[in-house]
Amino acid sequence: MRLSQYPIANLKEVPAEAEVISHQLMLRAGLIRRLSAGQYTWLPMGLRVLRKVETIVREEMDRAGALEILMPTTQPAELWMESGRWGQFGPELLRFKDRHQREYVYGPTHEEVVTDLARRELHSYRQLPVNFYQIQLKFRDEVRPRFGVMRAREFLMKDAYSFHLDEACLQRGYAAMYRAYTAIFTRMGLTFRAVQADTGSIGGTGSQEFHVLADSGEDAIAFSDGDDYAANVEKAEAMAPATPRGPATRPVTDIDTPRTKTIETLTALLACTAATVLKTLVVDGEDGQLVALCLRGDHELNAIKAQKLPGVANPLHLAAPERILEVIGCEPGFIGPVGLAARGVKVFADHSAAALADFVCGANRKDVHLSGVNWGRDLPEPIITDLRNVVDGDPSPTGTGQLRLVRGIEVGHIFQLGQKYSATMKATVLDDQGKDAVPFMGCYGIGVTRVVAAAIEQNHDERGIVWPEPIAPYQVVVVPLNAARSPRVSEVAEKLYAQLQAAGVEVLIDDRDARPGVKFADAELWGIPHRVVVAERGLEAGTLEYRHRRASDNEAMPLEGALAFLQERIGR
């Protein structure tokens, strides 16, 4: 493409709406434009990247034996009523009516539609296993769309759904998708990690997420430095401490702690570490009761784990202060587990909280804490469970190595769904005995648009985007300098451009009447991997200047054989 004929100008200033770096760079480099909250138009330069991501996904899905289909974006509500999700989904599901007042949804996901397809088309076990996938726009009416295309309301997703006669076959299909995803993100040139994940509301038995590693990632992931264990922190298991609880050595004592409502102020006042303090959080129970969750002062509650506990409301909700005052007789800030059982409050403690002895906790009286408290002596033993987020240095649940924490952006998720949809929607096939069998399903998603933003989060510098080569919009940019004054520069640049094009290289020529600085800045903002400068200066010596986007210096390249030089660098 000729940049002289490209109408979208790069922005020097960052639009005020953009907070994260990928969003800023995508706007500045003219990859996307916002239409409204969470909706973006993809401009030519951005769309090329999106299509490359899509192509890699498609090729690897095809290679894995999946079959591409295309389902409608809009779906009749009946299917959602049939699966039961019409009631389960909240306002995130965009609902509307057609002219006949028939209810529809804009698909946020396609389990219902694909299951409906399966029950119409699949009748025999001989047709299984099968994996249908599509690359399709989705709409989810997110409470708060943000970060540009990273968390948009409308986005492009690759969603695949597999059908299997039995669970063993599902496992094999799932494993094949794991391999396909690994191939996909590897081919894209991204640094990523597959981690065990919580299955969330989708349910099912096994689930793994694929995260692009980036410091700005929304998710924390934990992995062992001793083996290949890796899990989302939501899911990562926190082990009981290696050293058991010590003996009780001190009596319970009141401590005056006026206005000391946080662990931070408490440890400052008492000159102790947070690891010797017990923190008590009170949440709503299932039945209107309250439930107390005890953690060591230096640990953080894991909401996913907590809301799965028997008797705890799901979703997790911190109890209202008024309700706590009513039941416990004290405002939050001075809550402790002592005496709660007598008030009908169930007490759970994290493994490490349960291992404390002679600990400090709230006294359930304003401005008072207790010290020297011991489980079993001063209050009943709690229900011991895993309640906290793992922290860096925790032992790995596998027993090998320690956990390390990094941040990631979830770009893929694979699930073993089981028979949830096939059973509810009666998608059965005949097995080899001629009996009805309910297929096992898997579902596998990749956020195609999100991959683009994640790639930028992971690969950029102060000058702009640094595309991994497999997804760069163009491979090479030819930059003639001062061509207006030098017919020779223009000739050489045009010839090279034509050669590269003929050789099938994706090439840009910056034939704009612009100063060198402008051209360099734009090429770097766009993140084009290979840059060739054509200028009088080098032509005298019969050389051009080559520079890779990641390099900091120019390299001379011969004018004769320029094509071969570049092809070698591109790696073809």
Next chain:
RNA sequence: CGGGGCGUGGCGCAGUCUGGUAGCGCAUCUGCUUUGGGAGCAGAGGGUCGUAGGUUCAAAUCCUAUCGCCCCGACCA
């Protein structure tokens, strides 16, 4: 949905408190000069100040309502 903030040429902002008929930088267009890291000079075009009411001789500015957008939180395959 709770909390906070912002809507003024395409983009970034000032002006609002204290009412007097809109300004700066970037971008765009024209001309001349310039040409290896986002050029200089001269000139030009472009805004009913988100929208709708109200107060006033007079509203970007004050009042009311409303819409949109952003951030934090809760929420989220």
